[in-house]
Amino acid sequence: KQEVTQIPAALSVPEGENLVLNCSFTDSAIYNLQWFRQDPGKGLTSLLLIQSSQREQTSGRLNASLDKSSGRSTLYIAASQPGDSATYLCAVPLWDSNYQLIWGAGTKLIIKP
């Protein structure tokens, strides 16, 4: 059974630092992996989607990597800003479903000015 874990549950860093968020999954047979951002009391915003054939994806200051063999993905945020404060979630599709996602519980990120 696929399980997705995000550690740590919370992270606080000073503004300007580069940081890495982690996402682990137990079954390496995945189609893709998606990273989302959620602001308090808001819906989710899709940040990056990495296909299983890709090693990484970049969008602005964000870079997501995928290592299927080790069951890990990382989200790298460069030059962090207070506006990056949010909860970051990762999700992978259920293997035998075109529609269902398995979710991590998220990492709550606080960037201190």
Next chain:
Amino acid sequence: DGGITQSPKYLFRKEGQNVTLSCEQNLNHDAMYWYRQDPGQGLRLIYYSQIVNDFQKGDIAEGYSVSREKKESFPLTVTSAQKNPTAFYLCASSSPGQGSKKGVSYNEQFFGPGTRLTVL
């Protein structure tokens, strides 16, 4: 602007009442989803619908019901049978092979702003 809307933003329910949460999308997506989010937990799938007039139970469907009479709409009813309905409810949609980014897969889901339901 294309997007997903949910209403109301906040909803209060007395015990024993049924309430309906609205979800509308104008993205022309085939699939729609309802998730429940509790503090410190990942999203849990309640129901999803691949096409109009069809829907499937997710992991926690007990105490909930849905309908999909129109492509754009996927309302969720929280019934009195749901023992602990206080939570944040998120609606999402997706469509195979479509999206604003080249090469997007069928699993990329787009979310509404959510409805916070509180039982009084």
